[in-house]
């Protein structure tokens with residue numbers, strides 16, 4: 531049996547879940563809230579040499595897949611394990627890397643900015659996506675955790691604004707590819723490129739729970755700034771494409 535260690539509302543974790551679900555692989559999801567995930571990741575990786583820090587995440591970042599030989603500690607490695615054919619086209623593999631690097635950290639920073647400005651949003655996310663004791667612990671530890679998250683992901687107003695610009699720029703770039711009316715980013719079937727673009731846009735388009743492996747708040751339930759952004763991104767051709775991928779491809783096998 532496979533085990534997937536996640537931060538349940540992480541878009542990198544959604545990418546891994548999506549690939550595993552699509553391949554029809556059974557797995558148990560072990561859900562941890564940010565901060566608590568370090569404990570689980572440390573245990574999962576202990577003595578294996580797996581897990582590496584990069585510019586945007588720690589050595590203990592999630593998702594981590596266990597039970598497939600050595601731990602797989604990267605969403606692209608997990609997607610490749612689930613279905614290597616997603617990466618058949620070199621352009622799909624290139625775009626997967628590009629969206630993971632150039633978009634994922636920015637949509638995440640934007641979402642965390644909103645959550646830290648309005649902790650009720652983070653508490654609701656925790657309650658809907660993680661075991662109750664963890665959600666309670668997150669509430670109690672919030673003052674400490676907020677500082678760590680701000681520091682770890684450089685979440686401040688300037689960073690938020692920069693990440694918003696980058697999100698829009700990468701979305702425009704994707705829209706230029708989609709402008710010829712193609713159904714998928716690369717070739718005529720779903721690939722790692724579609725998986726990555728849709729997943730990395732998840733925090734700003736907020737797909738409805740029936741089309742997603744996490745329960746995200748819907749725009750109408752949000753306060754003004756995140757609601758306006760979700761509406762803007764859903765109306766953007768790249769965001770609309772992401773919403774279509776979630777609607778049509780999220781539960782397809």
Ligand SMILES: N[C@@H](CCC(=O)N[C@@H](CS)C(=O)NCC(=O)O)C(=O)O
Pocket residue numbers: 537540541542543567584586587588589590591592593603604605606630638
């Ligand atoms: N390149 C990695 C990035 C994963 C990543 O940044 N995961 C975040 C969740 S959004 C995480 O677990 N961050 C906590 C940490 O770095 O300790 C992947 O694609 O799996």
